[in-house]
Amino acid sequence: MRRIRAWFQKLFGIVPSQQQEQDFSDELASHLQLHIDDNLRTGMSPEQARREALHKLGGIERTRQAHREGRTIPFLETLLQDIRYALRQLRRSPGFTVTAILMLALGIGASVAIFAFVDAALLKPLPYADPTNLADVAEHGAAFPRSNLSYLDFRDWQRLNKVFASVDAYNGTGYLLATPSGVEPVLAVRVTDGFFRTLGVRPILGRDFYSGEDQPNAPATTILPYSTWQNRFGGRKDIIGQTVSLDGNPTTIVGILPQDFQFAPRGNAEFWTTTRQLTSCEQRRSCHNLFAIGRLNEGVSIGKAQTEMAAIAKQLEIQYPGSNRDQGASITSLSELIVGTIRPILLVLLAGACLLLVIACVNIASLLLVRSESRRREFAVRGALGASPARLIRQFITEGLVLISAGTVAGLVVGSFAMYLLLGLVSKDMLSSMPYLNGLSLNSHVLLFAAVVSALAAAIFSLTPALRLPISSMREALNDGDRGSAGTLWRRLGTNLVVLELTIAVVLLVGAGLLGKSLYRLLNVDLAFEPSHLATLYVSIPRKSYPKDEDLIVVTRKIIARTSILPSVASAAATSVLPTNGNGNTDWIRVVGHPFHGEHNEVNERDISVDYFKTLQARLLRGRIFTDQEDRTQPRVAIINKAFADKYFPGEDPIGKKYGGGDLKPDSIKEVIGIVDNIRESSLDGDIWPAEYKPYNQDSDSFFALVVRTSGDDKSLLPALANAVRQVDPGIGTMDPQTMQQRIDGSPAAYLHRSAAWLVGGFAALALLLGVVGLYGVIAYSVSQRTREIGVRMALGAARGSVYQLILREAGILTIVGIVAGLLCSIVSAVFLRKLLFGIRSWDIQTLVGVAVLLGAAALLASFIPARRAASINPVEALRAE
Amino acid sequence: MGDKTDVWQGTLALMVLKTLESMGALHGYGIARRIEQTSGDLLSLNYGTLYPALLRLEQEGAIKSEWGLSDNNRRAKFYSLTRTGHRLLHKETQSWEQTTAILSRFLTPSEES
Numbered sequence: 001m002r003r004i005r006a007w008f009q010k011l012f013g014i015v016p017s018q019q020q021e022q023d024f025s026d027e028l029a030s031h032l033q034l035h036i037d038d039n040l041r042t043g044m045s046p047e048q049a050r051r052e053a054l055h056k057l058g059g060i061e062r063t064r065q066a067h068r069e070g071r072t073i074p075f076l077e078t079l080l081q082d083i084r085y086a087l088r089q090l091r092r093s094p095g096f097t098v099t100a101i102l103m104l105a106l107g108i109g110a111s112v113a114i115f116a117f118v119d120a121a122l123l124k125p126l127p128y129a130d131p132t133n134l135a136d137v138a139e140h141g142a143a144f145p146r147s148n149l150s151y152l153d154f155r156d157w158q159r160l161n162k163v164f165a166s167v168d169a170y171n172g173t174g175y176l177l178a179t180p181s182g183v184e185p186v187l188a189v190r191v192t193d194g195f196f197r198t199l200g201v202r203p204i205l206g207r208d209f210y211s212g213e214d215q216p217n218a219p220a221t222t223i224l225p226y227s228t229w230q231n232r233f234g235g236r237k238d239i240i241g242q243t244v245s246l247d248g249n250p251t252t253i254v255g256i257l258p259q260d261f262q263f264a265p266r267g268n269a270e271f272w273t274t275t276r277q278l279t280s281c282e283q284r285r286s287c288h289n290l291f292a293i294g295r296l297n298e299g300v301s302i303g304k305a306q307t308e309m310a311a312i313a314k315q316l317e318i319q320y321p322g323s324n325r326d327q328g329a330s331i332t333s334l335s336e337l338i339v340g341t342i343r344p345i346l347l348v349l350l351a352g353a354c355l356l357l358v359i360a361c362v363n364i365a366s367l368l369l370v371r372s373e374s375r376r377r378e379f380a381v382r383g384a385l386g387a388s389p390a391r392l393i394r395q396f397i398t399e400g401l402v403l404i405s406a407g408t409v410a411g412l413v414v415g416s417f418a419m420y421l422l423l424g425l426v427s428k429d430m431l432s433s434m435p436y437l438n439g440l441s442l443n444s445h446v447l448l449f450a451a452v453v454s455a456l457a458a459a460i461f462s463l464t465p466a467l468r469l470p471i472s473s474m475r476e477a478l479n480d481g482d483r484g485s486a487g488t489l490w491r492r493l494g495t496n497l498v499v500l501e502l503t504i505a506v507v508l509l510v511g512a513g514l515l516g517k518s519l520y521r522l523l524n525v526d527l528a529f530e531p532s533h534l535a536t537l538y539v540s541i542p543r544k545s546y547p548k549d550e551d552l553i554v555v556t557r558k559i560i561a562r563t564s565i566l567p568s569v570a571s572a573a574a575t576s577v578l579p580t581n582g583n584g585n586t587d588w589i590r591v592v593g594h595p596f597h598g599e600h601n602e603v604n605e606r607d608i609s610v611d612y613f614k615t616l617q618a619r620l621l622r623g624r625i626f627t628d629q630e631d632r633t634q635p636r637v638a639i640i641n642k643a644f645a646d647k648y649f650p651g652e653d654p655i656g657k658k659y660g661g662g663d664l665k666p667d668s669i670k671e672v673i674g675i676v677d678n679i680r681e682s683s684l685d686g687d688i689w690p691a692e693y694k695p696y697n698q699d700s701d702s703f704f705a706l707v708v709r710t711s712g713d714d715k716s717l718l719p720a721l722a723n724a725v726r727q728v729d730p731g732i733g734t735m736d737p738q739t740m741q742q743r744i745d746g747s748p749a750a751y752l753h754r755s756a757a758w759l760v761g762g763f764a765a766l767a768l769l770l771g772v773v774g775l776y777g778v779i780a781y782s783v784s785q786r787t788r789e790i791g792v793r794m795a796l797g798a799a800r801g802s803v804y805q806l807i808l809r810e811a812g813i814l815t816i817v818g819i820v821a822g823l824l825c826s827i828v829s830a831v832f833l834r835k836l837l838f839g840i841r842s843w844d845i846q847t848l849v850g851v852a853v854l855l856g857a858a859a860l861l862a863s864f865i866p867a868r869r870a871a872s873i874n875p876v877e878a879l880r881a882e
Numbered sequence: 883m884g885d886k887t888d889v890w891q892g893t894l895a896l897m898v899l900k901t902l903e904s905m906g907a908l909h910g911y912g913i914a915r916r917i918e919q920t921s922g923d924l925l926s927l928n929y930g931t932l933y934p935a936l937l938r939l940e941q942e943g944a945i946k947s948e949w950g951l952s953d954n955n956r957r958a959k960f961y962s963l964t965r966t967g968h969r970l971l972h973k974e975t976q977s978w979e980q981t982t983a984i985l986s987r988f989l990t991p992s993e994e995s
Contacts, residue, residue: 006941024933027910030958031929034911037954056929063930070934070941 010073024067028060082398100364101407106766107360108411108453111353113418115449118346120440121339127260129200135305136337137167137292140328143602149290151282153316160312163305164294168195171290172266176542176733178245185540185733188271198295203255206240214274223255223272248544262435264338286323293334306331325598344835345756352763355504359770361457366497366774368461370781400461408454416442430751498778499818505771506822506851507829512764513847514830514837515757521839522684522753528677529579529616533710534740535717536578539725540733541702552700560609563724568712573612574696578705580744582683591648592658603644604681604691607699613676615709623655623674631697639674644690684749685838714739756836768858776862779811783866790870791878800871807870811863819852894935896978899971902963909958910936936961944970
């Protein structure tokens with residue numbers, strides 16, 4: 001108790017109090033006076049009395065110091081003193097302080113912002129019960145490592161496996177929702193009954209789908225995500241039990257999902273329904289349209305599940321050789337499915353941000369070194385006046401810590417700003433497939449990361465100048481003549497630091513160059529069609545109003561005709577899948593007359609209208625295009641792409657040849673009538689697959705995309721397009737109006753490549769700037785230290801040209817070492833980039849040379865300024881300054 | 883060195899407390915002189931060391947101080963025991979007596995040997 005009280009008094013004693021100091025001075029004076037009085041009484045002379053009293057006291061100043069230390073906690077007291085001193089020092093050189101804090105803020109801000117993304121995407125567990133036990137369950141086809149499950153296979157897998165506690169399937173779909181303002185297409189997910197139980201998610205209102213609710217005799221029910229409940233139904237509690245009309249079917253709302261529920265593979269679904277009504281696809285084993293999730297039994301690994309499911313798939317392959325040939329199983333963790341694509345990009349960005357931070361730290365460290373150099377005398381004087389080496393080092397460390405604290409605070413501000421800025425750049429569509437980014441925040445993980453980063457930076461900052469502290473050579477430092485040897489150690493250390501900076505700058509520049517070039521290649525990839533001036537729109541025709549396929553064909557034809565007569569429209573067409581949408585929607589084919597062993601020859605299948613190629617401006621290489629008269633009553637025909645011809649008709653003329661399904665059923669046989677260029681159906685970074693184009697007249701669908709070529713502005717055509725469709729029938733739904741160019745630019749592949757290229761490019765630009773500034777600093781400092789030497793050289797007859805040479809050689813050596821080391825490092829590190837590169841190799845010579853030239857030029861410029869200063873030294877003045 | 887100082891500080895504090903108990907309120911110089919006298923001039927004190935000890939006792943609440951006038955009309959700071967100080971003195975005296983008793987048993991030659 002007494003101790004605590006004393007300690008508190010000491011703590012308050014830190015606030016320096018003039019009054020306490022004065023009080024003690026008075027007390028000492030009175031003590032001496034009393035003592036002198038006594039001494040005088042014993043007969044001493046006044047002077048003797050005073051001397052004796054002082055002697056007995058043991059020194060006024062020492063007593064005062066002991067008392068002062070007793071009043072407070074000496075460590076804290078000096079710490080405060082150091083901080084005050086450091087602040088004063090930093091205030092005295094505002095240029096240095098602002099530069100250092102700004103660099104730190106940039107470095108820490110960038111790495112904190114990127115780390116927040118890493119945390120939200122990669123570190124935070126998925127918001128399900130025991131997320132590590134959840135697996136993505138899919139089939140493994142010959143062409144797709146992860147392909148859709150067929151419904152019948154799924155049911156067999158569900159029944160036969162012993163590794164999963166439960167497996168449930170899902171399938172993205174769309175409905176026409178009846179709203180007071182007309183029908184509206186909405187995205188939905190159909191799931192099997194136990195889907196939410198497998199995830200471990202419970203509705204916050206109403207109930208989950210009960211067991212058997214996915215059977216044909218069950219009533220139509222739906223569960224709403226929280227956002228649908230809020231946006232469409234105003235969050236009313238009485239919504240449970242009410243019905244909505246989906247595709248004209250009254251469907252009862254039975255539950256509401258929690259607000260934080262997310263399911264990234266189908267992030268934008270507005271309704272969750274069951275698979276109670278099987279589609280025609282789901283009634284055939286050969287048709288694949290589902291994915292599934294599974295909850296692993298306790299103690300079962302992904303590997304074991306993969307083995308068992310592969311065995312089951314094998315068993316089915318034997319049982320159903322026609323449909324299941326080469327259909328394996330693909331089991332991965334659910335988190336791998338969800339964040340697998342974004343992981344390499346985030347890690348590269350984090351690495352880039354950290355490298356930038358290192359450069360910033362190195363730059364500040366070298367600035368601190370220069371300062372410590374120019375403060376040698378100050379420290380020598382302080383040392384000579386009695387400051388202990390430990391005390392001087394502590395002073396340095398305090399200065400480093402003050403800088404770091406300010407930099408960290410500024411960095412957190414910059415970081416949180418950058419975080420929301422980056423999040424704002426993510427498009428809505430992308431965000432719906434990355435719902436985990438909604439959890440982005442400056443949480444404890446991120447703050448911990450910032451703390452660790454700044455602690456590391458603090459260590460660097462405090463140690464570098466402390467290492468340099470002229471403790472041993474204090475006496476020499478006091479000597480004014482000691483200038484020639486000054487800074488040899490600094491020059492060695494400082495130059496190494498600059499080489500490190502240049503190396504990192506090269507690595508970042510090469511990374512940015514490679515990513516930028518990848519992006520360029522990606523956006524300029526050969527599409528084999530003209531993407532500009534194309535407006536596109538998805539159309540959904542209600543089956544209730546057009547039950548027969550003939551009706552569909554008629555209404556589709558009407559829609560195309562209606563849109564073709566819009567002003568400025570050159571031509572209009574329909575397709576089942578838009579180009580660049582990605583490989584998929586495939587057909588298994590077998591060429592008539594070719595050897596066949598039951599293999600799955602997978603080709604992209606597209607149903608198009610007559611003017612499709614004309615609208616896309618895709619080249620027909622051979623043969624003819626089908627006519628509008630070639631409908632169901634006529635023999636089936638198809639146009640194939642070049643890849644199809646090359647792969648399945650090598651060395652033959654495909655025109656007139658026939659192919660069909662694996663079983664060559666008569667109604668699947670088609671005659672090849674034309675060969676078209678390889679229109680990019682795959683995503684921008686995907687491979688070109690064989691593709692077949694069939695007339696929609698012979699195979700129509702209620703959901704298709706409208707493609708319109710205009711001579712005017714494609715973007716302004718979009719609203720007119722939707723209106724034209726609605727004029728045909730207001731019951732027809734339209735969605736996602738976009739120009740083709742918008743689709744390409746906004747596609748996930750372009751998006752990921754673009755964000756990686758821009759961010760790493762930004763880091764690289766900053767790194768280049770910081771690296772060059774660092775080089776300038778070193779050379780400028782070196783020139784200022786060598787003023788006398790240069791003066792002597794010039795006095796002895798050195799020409800200005802040779803002085804230039806002297807300085808530029810020093811800079812040149814540093815730059816060359818930095819560039820060479822950087823190029824070597826970047827060749828190694830580019831291997832990690834490989835996943836993000838498209839169309840170029842990781843050792844792209846052009847990029848490497850370009851970076852070397854860029855950095856070389858920048859470095860030359862940075863060293864030219866101090867070299868000029870050196871060459872313009874007046875030898876007389878340089879020597880007189882001695 | 884630290885330990886020695888601590889022992890010395892502790893002893894000095896006990897002497898100060900005892901002095902204040904027997905003499906009543908007293909100024910720093912007076913306390914120092916009194917300690918020297920009581921020790922029979924065996925103890926030669928650097929008066930300066932007294933003040934940190936006084937400060938510490940005051941921080942612990944064992945003594946309080948007040949400016950006043952000395953016998954010969956000099957302004958001086960007078961220290962006096964607080965209630966906590968009385969208690970502390972009592973406790974410290976006991977523990978000191980115990981310590982010396984134990985130590986003297988060690989240091990006086992034992993009777994058996």
